[in-house]
Amino acid sequence: MEKIIIKGGHRLFGRIAVEGAKNAVLPLQAAGIFASTGTLHLTNVPVLSDVLMMNELLKFLNIRVQFNQENHVIDLNASQKISSEAPFQYVSKMRASMVVMGPLLARTGYAKIAIPGGCAIGSRPIDLHLKGLRQLGAVIEQHDGYIEARADRLVGTNIYLDFPSVGATQNIMMAATVAEGITTIENCAREPEIVDLANALNKMGARVHGAGTDVIRIQGVNFLHGCDYRVMSDRIEAGTFMIAAAATNGDVVIENAESKYNEPLIAKLQDMGVTVIDQDDGIRVLGTSVLLPSAVQTAPYPGFPTDLQPQMTVLQLLANGTSMMNETVFEKRFMHLEELRRMNAEYQIKNSTAVLSGPTKFSGAEVAATDLRAGAALVIAGLVAQGITQVRNLKYLDRGYYHLHQKLARLGAQIDRVNIDDQIELASTEAVNHPERG
Ligand SMILES: CC(=O)N[C@H]1[C@@H](OP(=O)(O)OP(=O)(O)OC[C@H]2O[C@@H](n3ccc(=O)[nH]c3=O)[C@H](O)[C@@H]2O)O[C@H](CO)[C@@H](O)[C@@H]1O
Numbered sequence: 001m002e003k004i005i006i007k008g009g010h011r012l013f014g015r016i017a018v019e020g021a022k023n024a025v026l027p028l029q030a031a032g033i034f035a036s037t038g039t040l041h042l043t044n045v046p047v048l049s050d051v052l053m054m055n056e057l058l059k060f061l062n063i064r065v066q067f068n069q070e071n072h073v074i075d076l077n078a079s080q081k082i083s084s085e086a087p088f089q090y091v092s093k094m095r096a097s098m099v100v101m102g103p104l105l106a107r108t109g110y111a112k113i114a115i116p117g118g119c120a121i122g123s124r125p126i127d128l129h130l131k132g133l134r135q136l137g138a139v140i141e142q143h144d145g146y147i148e149a150r151a152d153r154l155v156g157t158n159i160y161l162d163f164p165s166v167g168a169t170q171n172i173m174m175a176a177t178v179a180e181g182i183t184t185i186e187n188c189a190r191e192p193e194i195v196d197l198a199n200a201l202n203k204m205g206a207r208v209h210g211a212g213t214d215v216i217r218i219q220g221v222n223f224l225h226g227c228d229y230r231v232m233s234d235r236i237e238a239g240t241f242m243i244a245a246a247a248t249n250g251d252v253v254i255e256n257a258e259s260k261y262n263e264p265l266i267a268k269l270q271d272m273g274v275t276v277i278d279q280d281d282g283i284r285v286l287g288t289s290v291l292l293p294s295a296v297q298t299a300p301y302p303g304f305p306t307d308l309q310p311q312m313t314v315l316q317l318l319a320n321g322t323s324m325m326n327e328t329v330f331e332k333r334f335m336h337l338e339e340l341r342r343m344n345a346e347y348q349i350k351n352s353t354a355v356l357s358g359p360t361k362f363s364g365a366e367v368a369a370t371d372l373r374a375g376a377a378l379v380i381a382g383l384v385a386q387g388i389t390q391v392r393n394l395k396y397l398d399r400g401y402y403h404l405h406q407k408l409a410r411l412g413a414q415i416d417r418v419n420i421d422d423q424i425e426l427a428s429t430e431a432v433n434h435p436e437r438g
């Protein structure tokens with residue numbers, strides 16, 4: 001087992017590039033199920049454990065998968081007969097496996113998927129996915145831990161989502177690409193990753209309109225084919241580096257980051273006294289010695305992303321006063337705060353709001369990630385903490401961050417990743433150059 005060890009107190013300086021987006025590439029891989037002729041050639045693919053897991057699932061479904069990790073390219077070919085069952089071993093490890101359901105049902109008329117459980121951030125039901133697929137004509141049954149969906153034909157209709165679920169929008173949108181007639185999805189998710197998927201589907205021959213707005217309209221076609229597609233850059237990875245730069249009072253250019261995808265974060269950073277400059281080659285973040293407190297509420301896009309909430313709470317804890325974080329998307333996404341308490345954080349949780357008392361003098365401790373972004377938050381806290389922080393449960397970080405510790409080390413962090421059993425001494429534990437904060 002491995003852990004990340006950080007000797008805190010070093011400001012981040014320099015340039016760092018972000019990868020292709022995890023949350024864009026996973027549904028794009030699932031769209032490979034439609035590549036019945038030609039090859040879906042995806043570029044700018046991040047090398048993440050989730051991507052590898054989705055590849056394994058696709059191989060299990062009898063899709064030919066070639067992943068050139070060095071070049072960040074995946075080729076998917078589904079020209080042969082494919083299987084329709086996604087077993088528990090895949091779905092339990094990665095909830096995003098659910099997005100194979102729409103394409104499988106549409107392509108083969110049948111999909112059998114293990115029911116995904118909840119995870120550390122909440123219960124994560126899939127009722128909206130199923131409701132939409134039923135409205136398209138699928139007959140869905142649930143038994144023995146599986147969902148079985150059957151449809152001789154899918155027929156376009158009007159679907160209203162009670163909540164703009166990202167995964168439900170993706171599943172329904174993909175199924176509708178080859179349904180008869182026109183499907184509209186109202187109150188759908190507007191995330192940039194939805195637009196990325198729609199753009200790729202359209203290149204594959206689909207006719208999807210309105211992605212990025214709250215109504216998507218899909219005119220069904222007979223079949224889809226392969227195409228070349230470049231995965232969009234990861235706005236959550238970019239946001240994580242932006243917050244890390246601000247937390248360490250650094251000066252970092254995040255290459256490939258697009259400000260239009262991170263507007264709510266940029267606005268909050270600026271409110272807190274951080275300078276954010278939109279450049280041709282990315283986003284430059286310059287920290288401040290005195291961070292101002294802030295009130296943040298997560299919401300579906302274009303609101304503040306829940307996937308940056310844990311990282312943002314670290315910055316809020318550093319601010320000079322009391323900050324608020326209201327989490328409206330997932331009901332249990334404050335588990336990182338329990339770990340941060342062990343690093344000196346003081347806070348109270350009232351219903352879905354965390355009241356965060358700053359300024360915190362984080363002190364290094366041994367902590368464990370409870371999920372992907374909780375892990376990122378702990379690493380950021382470690383970067384500013386007095387002394388040594390050790391972060392365990394790196395399997396979560398590997399789901400969504402490629403070379404995280406190497407990238408941070410390149411920016412000047414004193415950080416290493418070691419095997420827990422190795423007797424590695426990290427530099428010295430003597431007093432560190434802790435950045436001044438008001
Ligand atoms: C692989 C991927 O892209 N993951 C992202 C995706 O997850 P995911 O697609 O699972 O997120 P959803 O937008 O579906 O879920 C948001 C909320 O809706 C609820 N819900 C969802 C579906 C449903 O059928 N019923 C229901 O009640 C969920 O429990 C949750 O509280 O969007 C989330 C919200 O931006 C992000 O945090 C995840 O990183």
Ligand SMILES: C=C(OP(=O)(O)O)C(=O)O
Pocket residue numbers: 023095096121307372373400
């Ligand atoms: C919650 C996340 O992902 P997933 O939906 O894949 O669990 C995330 O990326 O923060």
